[in-house]
Amino acid sequence: MFTHKDIENRSLFVINGTEHQNLKVSSGRLMLEDTETKKAITKLPFPKILSLMIVGHTTLTTALIEHCNKHGIPIVVMKPNFRPVFYYGNMAEANFLLRKKQFEENKGILPVAKVLIKNKISNQLQLLVKTREKSVSVEKAKISINNSFSLIDTVTDYRELMGIEGKSAKLFFNAYFEFADWQQRLPRVKQDTxxxxxxxxYTMLFNYVECMTRLFGFDPYMGVYHQLWFRRKSLVCDLMEPFRCIIEHQIRKSLKYGTFKPSDFEKKKNAYYLKSEFKKVYVKVFFEAIINHKSEIYNYIQQYYRCFMGKKSVTSYPNFSYE
Structure with missing residues (x-):
């Protein structure tokens, strides 16, 4: 398990294996090398690395694994869409005290769930404000979301909280993507582009947040808002809520700039799928959007861990503010 000293003095190192980069050990240091020019991009001493996250396809040598073992550096290898391939090393999964606390709260923690949803809708409100638009739908959504904060304070069960979240999300999407002829949100159905x-x-964000939760030893299936369900990683669903705004803002920006276009998709059996020639474009855009906030995501989950383990008041739980 990471100590306070580790967290303060060591860095999370993310390697983009999709950009002609290679890892090797040179003079006892981790070296990131450009595979085309064979020149070193950067060198890092192993004691300064908190965790090594490799995105894309690369080669791991026994020397690298040996040095990571020696310095207690966990390795996470992911596909370009951040889907975890495997975890290696000190992933803190033996943190039985943390998991014991999770299992004791197996029916969720409503006050913490409220914090997560408040954080989510506050970022939705911030995105609407950033548009500087004054349309009827935008103003209606802003008023409703503002009223939701006081309603959440009075909530006494999860169904009420889900209802408030759902209403806010519906109004937010209607307003934020009005320019793109928004219909309705239907996850995984792919009814439109x-x-x-x-x-x-969202899938890329989910995969990245899952990797972060495993670094601290959380059981990803035990959530505080999303309830237990077969094979659903409820805690990951919970902790990605405040960060959904990263994806939503990036999509709006990419549509406005023409980076993303409806013609990038093809329709098969009443569902829309991204054409293979555009997959790299979308992965690259979302990769950069998420990695630009890697420190905020890590710090958020770190603070969440401390509050959860210390049974601190809900006012101590972290807040992610999208600027």
Whole structure:
């Protein structure tokens, strides 16, 4: 398990294996090398590395694994869409005290769930404000979301909270993507190109957040808001809520700039799928959007861990503010 000293003095190192980069050990240091020019991009001493996250396809040598073992550096290898391939090393999964606390709260923690949803809708409100639009749908959504904060404070069960979250999300999407002829949010159905794009972005964010939760030893299936369900990683669903705004903002920006286009998709059996020639474009855009906030995501989950383990008041739980 990471100590306070580790977290303060060591860095999370993310390697983009899709950009002609290779890892090797040189003079006892980790070296990131450009595979085309054979020149070193950067060198890092192993004691300064908190965790090594490799995205894409690369080669791991026994020397690298040996040095990671020696310095207690966990390795996470992911596909380009951030889907975990395997975890190796000190992933803190033996943190039985943390998991014991999770199992004791197996029916969720409503006050913490409220914090997560408040954080999510506050970022939705921030995105609407950033548009500087004054349309009827935008103003209606802003008023409703503002009223939701006081309603959440009075909630006494999960169904009420889900209802408030659902209403806010519906109004938010109607306003934020009004320019793109928004219909409705239907996860995984892919009824239109915008829903399909949201699915791609959310999936990459989900995979990245899952890797972060495993670094601290959380059981990803034990959530505080999303309830237990077969094979659903409820905690990951919980912790990605405040960060959904990263994906939503990136999609709006990419549509406005023409980076993402409806013509990038093809329709098969009443569902829209991204054409193979555009997959790299979408992965690259979402990769950069998520990695630009890697420190905020890590710090958020770190603070969440401390609050959860210390049974601190809900006012101590972290808040992610999208700027």
């Amino acid at each position: 915008l829903n399909a794009t949201l699915d791609i972005g």
